[in-house]
Structures are given as C-alpha cells and as structure tokens.
Amino acid sequence: MNVTLKQIRAFVAIVDTGSFTAAATAVNSTQSSLSVLMRELETAVGVRLLERTTRTVQLTEAGEEFMAHARRILIEVENALTSADELVARKRGRVTVAAPPVVAALMLPSVIARFRATYPNIVVMVEDITPQEIVARVASGQADCGLGTFAGELKDVHSRRLIDEELVLICPSTHPLAQRREIRSQDLRDVSIVGLAGSPDVRRSLDVRLRLAGVHVPPAIEVRQMFTSLGMVGAGLGVAIWPSWATRILPAFNVVARPLVDPPARFTISVITPARRTLSPATQSFVEMLSETGRDFTLA
Structure with missing residues (x-):
C-alpha cells in the first residue's frame, strides 16, 4: 500500500466540501486532478471510499472508517510541522553541556542565565564531569557540546576557541x-x-x-x-x-x-561539538552565546 499525504488531503477536502468542484477550489487544484488522486487512493486501500453521483458525494462504510484515521493523520502531520518550525525558531529544545566542575560552577551559570532569558523554553542539562570524560561524551553524542582545555589531536569533535x-x-x-x-x-x-x-x-x-x-x-x-x-x-x-x-x-x-x-x-578554553552530527538549533544558539559571553570574562 502506497498512500500519500496529497491523496489523504484530497479525500478530506472532498468530504468536507461535499463535492469535487468545491474541494478543487479549497485545495487550489483542479477537479480532474482530485479525481485522479481519489482513484489512486481507492486503488491503494483496495476499497471504495466515496459514492459519487452527478450532484452528491457520500462516504461508504469503509470511507467512514477511513475518514477518522485520515483526520488524525493530518492533525499529527500538522503538529509535527509546527514542532519542527518551533525548534528551528529556537523556541523549544534541549542542550546537554559537559564541563569540568569548576567551569560548570563558575563560568556556565552566567551563560545559562543569559541563554534562558533569551530562550526560556529550551532545557539546559549540565554534565559536570572530569576533563578526560568530556571529549568522549561529546564525540559519542551523549553531550551536545563540551567546555574545557583540550590538548593534542581531538578525534570526532570540532573545537572552537572561547577564551585564553x-x-x-x-x-x-x-x-x-x-x-x-x-x-x-x-x-x-x-x-x-x-x-x-x-x-x-x-x-x-x-x-x-x-x-x-x-x-x-x-x-x-x-x-x-x-x-x-x-x-x-x-x-x-x-x-x-x-x-x-x-x-x-x-x-x-x-x-x-x-x-x-x-x-x-x-x-585556551574551547567549546567542542560532535564532528559527525549536525547541531540542533538549540545547540547552535547555545554555542553562539558561549562565544559571545566568553569575551565578557575579564582575565587577570
């Protein structure tokens, strides 16, 4: 079975408007295109969903049952698209930061406070661990980013200098x-x-x-x-x-x-991020704010 969202949207529009002509106008399509989509949908599901006359369109018994599922599918898709839009807009999300305890206690609080004021619905998790654990956590994806002093060649992570x-x-x-x-x-x-x-x-x-x-x-x-x-x-x-x-x-x-x-x-204190994984919008925002806030630390 190969059912597409375009077919489901066409089906729901026809039922809601009561005709192929009105549905074509509602979805900005043509009546012939909707007829093709309905034939494809009924062929895919293996049953007739609509009873068509010259003046009316009515649901069959199978169409009644399919309609309930079709509406739920469209609602779920709409919710998913809304969630994705919100995430891209950095309205929601989660960031896990790994840092040595001294950095977590004395450097991160001001950064997180500023970040939360800008993005109040993004959750920040802090993993205050030893420097030796940070690279492994970030490389494996257990942490979205990590802070610390890292010497030698780093594998599977990207590094950006924050402060000297x-x-x-x-x-x-x-x-x-x-x-x-x-x-x-x-x-x-x-x-x-x-x-x-x-x-x-x-x-x-x-x-x-x-x-x-x-x-x-x-x-x-x-x-x-x-x-x-x-x-x-x-x-x-x-x-x-x-x-x-x-x-x-x-x-x-x-x-x-x-x-x-x-x-x-x-x-040098640097921030590291996974080399083999695209950063989430929330993590990108946090790393950007780390870079901005790093300039505010006065070095004695």
Missing part, C-alpha cells in the same frame, strides 16, 4: 608568597604544592616551568578536582594553580591569587 585563560598561583592569605606581587618559578623552592592529577595539561605546564628553573619539587598532595585543590590550599596544605577568571571565589576560602611570570602560564 591566564593561570595564577593561589596560596593562603597568610602564606609568605601572598606578600609578593608576582610569583616566579624560583619562588616555589621548598614550597608544598597541591598537584592536579586530573588535569594533565596544567600539571605538565607546572612541571616544565619548575624544571626550567632548576626546581624539583614533587607535589605534596595530588587531587583530581580543582575545587578539591582549593580546599587543600585554604587549609594551609600548600599552593596550587588556578584559572584567573575564577578568582572571585577565593576570598571565601581565605585564599589569594598571584600572577605567575617568566613567562606567564596560559591555556
């Missing part, structure tokens, strides 16, 4: 380094360091800086989440690396930030 972040050294406000205006690698001799085992790029950068300065200080403590390192530093257990755009939270932990120099330590 400057890393700073954080230490307790009572620490001797807190008295300095800036921190050099040599200043880290004999200093306890809280290492980031879960952030290999940051860890590698710090290790290289220390080796070049002739400083060989293994981390006194290793953690996987940056928020954990903040707690450790606040407790006086050492110093750590922290993104400059996220320094506003430091006073709550009695921790201060000092710029790293010779040379400054910088990383």
Whole structure:
C-alpha cells in the first residue's frame, strides 16, 4: 500500500466540501486532478471510499472508517510541522553541556542565565564531569557540546576557541608568597604544592616551568578536582594553580591569587561539538552565546 499525504488531503477536502468542484477550489487544484488522486487512493486501500453521483458525494462504510484515521493523520502531520518550525525558531529544545566542575560552577551559570532569558523554553542539562570524560561524551553524542582545555589531536569533535585563560598561583592569605606581587618559578623552592592529577595539561605546564628553573619539587598532595585543590590550599596544605577568571571565589576560602611570570602560564578554553552530527538549533544558539559571553570574562 502506497498512500500519500496529497491523496489523504484530497479525500478530506472532498468530504468536507461535499463535492469535487468545491474541494478543487479549497485545495487550489483542479477537479480532474482530485479525481485522479481519489482513484489512486481507492486503488491503494483496495476499497471504495466515496459514492459519487452527478450532484452528491457520500462516504461508504469503509470511507467512514477511513475518514477518522485520515483526520488524525493530518492533525499529527500538522503538529509535527509546527514542532519542527518551533525548534528551528529556537523556541523549544534541549542542550546537554559537559564541563569540568569548576567551569560548570563558575563560568556556565552566567551563560545559562543569559541563554534562558533569551530562550526560556529550551532545557539546559549540565554534565559536570572530569576533563578526560568530556571529549568522549561529546564525540559519542551523549553531550551536545563540551567546555574545557583540550590538548593534542581531538578525534570526532570540532573545537572552537572561547577564551585564553591566564593561570595564577593561589596560596593562603597568610602564606609568605601572598606578600609578593608576582610569583616566579624560583619562588616555589621548598614550597608544598597541591598537584592536579586530573588535569594533565596544567600539571605538565607546572612541571616544565619548575624544571626550567632548576626546581624539583614533587607535589605534596595530588587531587583530581580543582575545587578539591582549593580546599587543600585554604587549609594551609600548600599552593596550587588556578584559572584567573575564577578568582572571585577565593576570598571565601581565605585564599589569594598571584600572577605567575617568566613567562606567564596560559591555556585556551574551547567549546567542542560532535564532528559527525549536525547541531540542533538549540545547540547552535547555545554555542553562539558561549562565544559571545566568553569575551565578557575579564582575565587577570
């Protein structure tokens, strides 16, 4: 059976108007075209749907039953088209964003607030996970986009630079380094360091800086989440690396930030999206807003 929407629309128009002539006018067609469509429809379903005389058109018993289904089909198609139009217009949808906890807590809220004000009916889901998980989630389609610092060759994702972040050294406000205006690698001799085992790029950068300065200080403590390192530093257990755009939270932990120099330590925060999947209108809007809002972050 090969029934088309054009045939169903013709059938419903004929029944609603009571004649082929009136139906042709209603659907902007010709009477002969509607006759052809009805013959094709009745051939496809295998039964006569209409009884035609020179003046009237009436439903057969099979036509009565088919009519109920035909109306439902047209309603469902109309609803589907309306939903698609709304989605394209970015009125509805869903976006799943993967990001490290520190980015999810300190960078995303302002972006999401701005996004929700513009698109109130789009649901935003945040997956606050480790950096190592983000690329896999986005590449597999489990997340629509991801934020973070990504090093090396990325497979199955596209990457777009958002901001160049400057890393700073954080230490307790009572620490001797807190008295300095800036921190050099040599200043880290004999200093306890809280290492980031879960952030290999940051860890590698710090290790290289220390080796070049002739400083060989293994981390006194290793953690996987940056928020954990903040707690450790606040407790006086050492110093750590922290993104400059996220320094506003430091006073709550009695921790201060000092710029790293010779040379400054910088990383790029990017947004990644699946390479093998077309972005939904909602995701496109969110990524665009991420790019716009990224310029608003003041880097120390």
